[in-house]
Amino acid sequence: MARKFVLLLFSVVIGFLYTINVHGLDNGLALTPPMGWLAWERFRCNIDCKNNPDNCISQKLFTDMADHLAKDGYRDVGYNYINVDDCWMAKKRNKNGRLYADKERFPKGIKYLAEYMHKRGLKLGIYGDFGTKTCGGYPGSEFHLQTDAETFANWKVDSLKLDGCNSNTSDYKKGYPAMGHYLNKTGRPILYSCSWPAYLNPSKVNYTIIAKACNLWRNYGDIQDSWDSILSIVDFYGNNNKVLSAAQGPGHWNDPDQLIVGDFSLSYEQSKSQFALWSIFGAPLYMSNDLRKIPTWAKDILQNREVIAVNQDKLGLMGKRIVYKKNNYEVWMKNLSDVTTAVVLFNRNVQGTPQVLSVDYSMVS
Numbered sequence: 001m002a003r004k005f006v007l008l009l010f011s012v013v014i015g016f017l018y019t020i021n022v023h024g025l026d027n028g029l030a031l032t033p034p035m036g037w038l039a040w041e042r043f044r045c046n047i048d049c050k051n052n053p054d055n056c057i058s059q060k061l062f063t064d065m066a067d068h069l070a071k072d073g074y075r076d077v078g079y080n081y082i083n084v085d086d087c088w089m090a091k092k093r094n095k096n097g098r099l100y101a102d103k104e105r106f107p108k109g110i111k112y113l114a115e116y117m118h119k120r121g122l123k124l125g126i127y128g129d130f131g132t133k134t135c136g137g138y139p140g141s142e143f144h145l146q147t148d149a150e151t152f153a154n155w156k157v158d159s160l161k162l163d164g165c166n167s168n169t170s171d172y173k174k175g176y177p178a179m180g181h182y183l184n185k186t187g188r189p190i191l192y193s194c195s196w197p198a199y200l201n202p203s204k205v206n207y208t209i210i211a212k213a214c215n216l217w218r219n220y221g222d223i224q225d226s227w228d229s230i231l232s233i234v235d236f237y238g239n240n241n242k243v244l245s246a247a248q249g250p251g252h253w254n255d256p257d258q259l260i261v262g263d264f265s266l267s268y269e270q271s272k273s274q275f276a277l278w279s280i281f282g283a284p285l286y287m288s289n290d291l292r293k294i295p296t297w298a299k300d301i302l303q304n305r306e307v308i309a310v311n312q313d314k315l316g317l318m319g320k321r322i323v324y325k326k327n328n329y330e331v332w333m334k335n336l337s338d339v340t341t342a343v344v345l346f347n348r349n350v351q352g353t354p355q356v357l358s359v360d361y362s363m364v365s
């Protein structure tokens with residue numbers, strides 16, 4: 001086992017074949033990590049369409065992003081969800097107790113947006129909150145779970161992210177599965193993303209239960225547009241590698257939060273690193289960036305078919321951190337379904353000079 005190989009970021013080498021058990025929320029969705037675009041990290045709760053019409057949470061933002069997914073090649077490499085996040089709603093439910101979109105910012109409503117996506121071969125994701133209010137102070141779904149599930153299904157929404165603000169975390173164990181039950185009862189397959197473990201003490205999370213109830217779950221704080229934020233997520237994923245990888249598989253995924261490639265903070269090398277790591281994690285690939293203004297180099301990273309193929313591998317394994325902080329580099333590996341192993345060599349040094357990294361095959365087995 002003396003053969004060594006040296007790589008810049010990732011590579012696929014011969015590995016081993018084996019199988020895993022598949023179980024989880026029985027809606028047949030997300031058999032590989034979902035891909036698409038999500039508004040939150042880049043556009044937050046900007047509702048000031050008067051002064052900032054291009055950057056506010058509005059119908060136009062989502063149709064613009066859909067147009068770019070469809071015409072700039074993203075859809076064709078797999079990005080097909082356009083996900084709305086917080087701050088889309090009117091401040092109160094209507095007189096029938098139903099949620100509806102803010103009428104000025106979404107003049108044609110959410111049903112129109114869903115149709116807009118479907119016409120372009122895309123899917124629409126919506127956002128709600130398990131508590132009495134969303135994190136941004138809009139109406140929450142507590143005591144309205146069934147009504148809201150029906151509303152989303154009537155609008156022909158394809159995905160729901162259910163946040164956990166303004167609620168009692170001890171209610172999650174019943175509440176999150178209950179929403180999954182009501183989504184199922186609508187008869188419409190709706191991908192279900194739960195923020196459930198992100199609000200709990202990591203040592204108290206039982207991923208067996210969560211993986212049965214949700215297609216995705218956020219398990220760490222919100223990503224920010226910074227390299228430090230990425231490093232803290234990567235460390236969380238490495239330090240909790242065993243527990244997290246045991247929870248993950250087709251239909252049920254750990255979600256380290258959005259890709260910030262193409263935003264303000266990351267350099268070219270840092271951008272490649274985030275994409276390679278999210279790929280080997282088997283993470284959902286939800287970009288949060290401005291596709292109207294993204295530099296070509298960032299687009300090329302996000303559309304790298306080989307890195308996407310590692311992410312989309314049908315075994316759905318999460319990569320393992322094999323080497324940690326040796327000369328400040330890390331090695332991550334992931335077994336793939338076609339008898340190969342993907343490798344990420346991650347150089348965390350900021351000394352300003354490249355370093356040669358090498359990995360021994362004996363590390364794999």
Ligand SMILES: *[C@@H]1O[C@H](CO)[C@@H](O)[C@H](O)[C@H]1NC(C)=O
Pocket residue numbers: 026027028183184185186187188189190
């Ligand atoms: C609802 O759950 C049942 C089994 O639990 C499954 O067969 C069915 O496909 C699910 N339907 C939807 C729409 O998710």
Ligand SMILES: *[C@@H]1O[C@H](CO)[C@@H](O)[C@H](O)[C@H]1NC(C)=O
Pocket residue numbers: 168169170171
């Ligand atoms: C949360 O729920 C638990 C169990 O029902 C209860 O003991 C606790 O007081 C609640 N906490 C708050 C802040 O309401």
Ligand SMILES: *[C@@H]1O[C@H](CO)[C@@H](O)[C@H](O)[C@H]1NC(C)=O
Pocket residue numbers: 206207208209
């Ligand atoms: C997690 O929940 C499952 C199903 O209820 C249970 O069998 C298991 O013992 C729990 N795990 C831990 C670590 O509590």
Ligand SMILES: *[C@@H]1O[C@H](CO)[C@@H](O)[C@H](O)[C@H]1NC(C)=O
Pocket residue numbers: 015016017018319320333334335364365
């Ligand atoms: C890949 O599979 C082999 C054989 O089952 C196993 O020994 C090895 O630890 C796995 N590697 C990773 C990175 O999971």
